[in-house]
Amino acid sequence: xxxxxxxxxxxxxxxxxxxxxxxxxxxxxxxxxxxxxxxxxxxxxxxxxxxxxxxxxxxxxxxxxxxxxxxxxxxxxxxxxxxxxxxxxxxxxxxxxxxxxxxxxxxxxxxxxxxxxxxxxxxxxxxxxxxxxxxxxxxxxxxxxxxxxxxxxxxxxxxxxxxxxxxxxxxxxxxxxxxxxxxxxxxxxxxxxxxxxxxxxxxxxxxxxxxxxxxxxxxxxxxxxxxxxxxxxxxxxxxxxxxxxxxxxxxxxxxxxxxxxxxxxxxxxxxxxxxxxxxxxxxxxxxxxxxxxxxxxxxxxxxxxxxxxxxxxxxxxxxxxxxxxxxxxxxxxxxxxxxxxxxxxxxxxxxxxxxxxxxxxxxxxxxxxxxxxxxxxxxxxxxxxxxxxxxxxxxxxxxxxxxxxxxxxxxxxxxxxxxxxxxxxxxxxxxxxxxxxxxxxxxxxxxxxxxxxxxxxxxxxxxxxxxxxxxxxxxxxxxxxxxxxxxxxxxxxxxxxxxxxxxxxxxxxxxxxxxxxxxxxxxxxxxxxxxxxxxxxxxxxxxxxxxxxxxxxx
Numbered sequence: 001x002x003x004x005x006x007x008x009x010x011x012x013x014x015x016x017x018x019x020x021x022x023x024x025x026x027x028x029x030x031x032x033x034x035x036x037x038x039x040x041x042x043x044x045x046x047x048x049x050x051x052x053x054x055x056x057x058x059x060x061x062x063x064x065x066x067x068x069x070x071x072x073x074x075x076x077x078x079x080x081x082x083x084x085x086x087x088x089x090x091x092x093x094x095x096x097x098x099x100x101x102x103x104x105x106x107x108x109x110x111x112x113x114x115x116x117x118x119x120x121x122x123x124x125x126x127x128x129x130x131x132x133x134x135x136x137x138x139x140x141x142x143x144x145x146x147x148x149x150x151x152x153x154x155x156x157x158x159x160x161x162x163x164x165x166x167x168x169x170x171x172x173x174x175x176x177x178x179x180x181x182x183x184x185x186x187x188x189x190x191x192x193x194x195x196x197x198x199x200x201x202x203x204x205x206x207x208x209x210x211x212x213x214x215x216x217x218x219x220x221x222x223x224x225x226x227x228x229x230x231x232x233x234x235x236x237x238x239x240x241x242x243x244x245x246x247x248x249x250x251x252x253x254x255x256x257x258x259x260x261x262x263x264x265x266x267x268x269x270x271x272x273x274x275x276x277x278x279x280x281x282x283x284x285x286x287x288x289x290x291x292x293x294x295x296x297x298x299x300x301x302x303x304x305x306x307x308x309x310x311x312x313x314x315x316x317x318x319x320x321x322x323x324x325x326x327x328x329x330x331x332x333x334x335x336x337x338x339x340x341x342x343x344x345x346x347x348x349x350x351x352x353x354x355x356x357x358x359x360x361x362x363x364x365x366x367x368x369x370x371x372x373x374x375x376x377x378x379x380x381x382x383x384x385x386x387x388x389x390x391x392x393x394x395x396x397x398x399x400x401x402x403x404x405x406x407x408x409x410x411x412x413x414x415x416x417x418x419x420x421x422x423x424x425x426x427x428x429x430x431x432x433x434x435x436x437x438x439x440x441x442x443x444x445x446x447x448x449x450x451x452x453x454x455x456x457x458x459x460x461x462x463x464x465x466x467x468x469x470x471x472x473x474x475x476x477x478x479x480x481x482x483x484x485x486x487x488x489x490x491x492x493x494x495x496x497x498x499x500x501x502x503x504x505x506x507x508x509x510x511x512x513x514x515x516x517x518x519x520x521x522x523x524x525x526x527x528x529x530x531x532x533x534x535x536x537x538x539x540x541x542x543x544x545x546x547x548x549x550x551x552x553x554x
Contacts, residue, residue: 021053022067029064029076037079062156066217070207077158091259092161094150096143096188097123097136098170101180109301109333109370110363112412114171118368119416123170127366127416132169138226143184144237145230147191151256152214155205164192165260172289173263174274182244185281187237189247189258194236196255203255248282260284262325268305270313272503275320284516286317287325287359293343297334302370311352315473319499321513325357325406330391331383331420332363333374337391344395348403354472356495356516357444359407360395362388364420366412375419382420389426393434396441402468402479402495404444447483447490448520461487463542465549474500480549482519482542492519494546496553512554519543 028045029037037045042061050058061080065073100121102114107124114124122128128137139145147166154161166188173181199210210216213232215225242250251258262285263278270288278286290310292298298306317324328347330340344360347353362383365375374380383391392408399405409426423429434441445451453459461484468479478496483489495515502508519542 017053018055018067021049021055021059022064024053025049025064026068026072026076029079030072032079034078042079063217065158066156066211070205073158073207081158091163091165092154092159093165093167094147094161094188095132095135095167095169096146096184097126097132097141098143098168098173098176098180098184099123099136099141101171101176103172104175105304106302107369108303109374110329110366112366112369112416118366125171126169127412129413129416130411132411136170139230142234143187144191145233147188148195148233151191151195155199155210156216161256163259164256165262166258167262169264172265172269174265174269174277181277181281185261186242186244186247188261189244189251189282190237190240190242192256192258193242193247193250193254194240198236200255244281258282262287265289266303266305267310267313270317272316272320275317275322276504278322279320283322285323285325287327288313288317290326290353290355291329292332292335293346293353294335294339297332300334301332311473314353315475315500316503318473318475318497318515319501319503319507319513321497321515323356323495323516325359326353326355327359327361330360330362330388333371333380337387340391341394344391345398348398348400351471352473354470354477355403357404357406358399360392360405361407361410362421362426364410364412365418366416367418372418385421385423385426385429388421389430389433392430393437393439396430396434396443397439399441399443400468400470401442401444401447401481401490402470402477402493405441406445442488444490444493447488449489449491450520452487452489460484461489463491465545467549467553478550478553480546480553482546490520492517492542492546494518494550496550512550514547514550517543517546519546 025046046058049055059067065077065080068076100113100115100123103111103124107114111125113119113122113126113128115121119127119129123133123136126133128134135149136146139149151161151164168184168188199206199213201209214229218225261282263281263283264287265274266289270286275286288310289303291303292301293307295307314324326347328344347355347358362385363371365372365380365382371380375382388409396405407427408430409421409424414422414424440446463482463484466481466483466485468481470477470479476498478494480494480496482491482493484491494517497513497515499507499511499513502511507513519540
């Protein structure tokens with residue numbers, strides 16, 4: 001359908017004001033697709049209609065969706081859908097920031113935040129201005145309210161939050177008091193369960209109920225509205241209060257399910273006893289603060305653990321079935337560029353490491369940290385944006401296909417830093433530099449079907465199942481992948497491990513552990529038929545094929 005914006009809005013008199021504006025706009029949107037009405041034409045159409053209906057402000061796409069009926073929303077959502085990269089990996093991430101609690105052995109040299117920090121009482125290792133921290137502050141660090149608010153945001157932006165990845169942030173979680181740990185995890189599961197029962201009917205969002213409860217459309221920055229919502233939500237929380245095991249059991253059949261739970265910790269708080277407790281909590285992924293492969297650097301930065309602790313934690317966690325995301329810092333004190341280059345290579349050459357995922361963080365100087373005073377005294381020179389980008393690009397050349405580079409810098413606003421990397425878009429800068437140098441990264445993220453097709457416009461090709469075998473932490477790993485080898489597109493994968501030791505009763509000498517099973521594509525609803533969808537890769541039988549291959553190997 002050819003779009004002639006002026007012609008479409010130049011006839012008929014449907015009155016003026018908001019109701020008439022939304023009625024006409026939604027009617028026009030229903031005649032289009034994302035291809036016939038791209039964002040630039042949509043913007044022009046809204047401007048024309050705003051002029052016609054004497055609107056003082058141009059409504060956002062979210063406001064348009066909130067003014068649509070449930071049936072109309074299904075038709076116009078593809079045109080208006082915001083944050084298209086959210087959910088491309090198949091799940092909806094929900095970050096839950098824990099309250100400000102001090103580390104039991106004191107802070108690392110470079111670590112900001114914590115109780116009584118230069119940024120106030122904020123979570124450990126954060127500054128109070130990160131998006132997830134600000135959400136937590138508004139919710140007074142109540143995990144139930146944080147999850148509810150995030151799910152509300154997903155629905156408002158047109159996403160289906162059926163499969164959720166909970167990410168617990170804000171310090172070394174296993175070091176927190178046991179009662180607090182259980183409270184946070186229970187609140188998270190209960191929020192998923194309550195959102196499912198409160199706002200879904202017969203598997204679909206009850207839009208009328210949702211909009212009435214959350215007072216939408218409305219001013220989301222209205223503090224009085226926020227307090228009213230908190231009062232209503234906390235009443236539901238009290239009414240449905242359940243123990244952790246019951247909340248987990250209920251979630252197994254809930255509309256919105258937790259398919260992954262991530263905990264952040266340090267190697268000295270990631271041994272067998274900690275791993276067993278995290279399993280009880282439902283944890284499936286551990287973000288492990290490796291930070292450095294040099295003993296003197298670990299000591300001078302007051303990390304509180306040794307390299308042997310790191311290796312032990314990695315082995316025990318993998319043998320318990322966890323998937324591991326290493327945090328590694330570039331440019332730490334007593335570290336040279338050559339040392340960082342060597343360490344990044346060793347992470348994949350040395351069987352004691354071999355991360356499933358990585359977050360690579362250039363060290364930054366933040367006010368109130370011991371490192372800040374060292375820098376002020378002229379005894380530390382932080383790594384620059386260019387130096388960090390060069391190191392990361394060089395690493396991209398040898399990062400194996402079983403690893404996913406999750407992030408290349410902290411989520412801390414640059415205006416909160418005193419020195420170091422001064423760009424918030426370091427990943428884009430790295431990608432541009434890699435392209436300039438002719439370096440093609442083959443990490444999982446750079447090959448995911450949703451990202452590749454969105455970025456390069458590649459079409460589906462022939463998908464085959466292949467297996468990469470490697471040794472790690474005295475065990476044997478099988479990285480089974482569903483890929484289009486010709487176009488280097490990854491549709492899904494399975495991590496199968498033959499453990500090096502039997503750490504639990506259910507793990508025997510003949511056991512093989514599926515540490516991760518993932519199928520990519522924009523998140524599909526649980527039970528949704530996507531056999532005719534060209535845009536969603538999930539649920540086309542790839543998960544079954546990957547599991548069959550794992551069973552064959554086992």
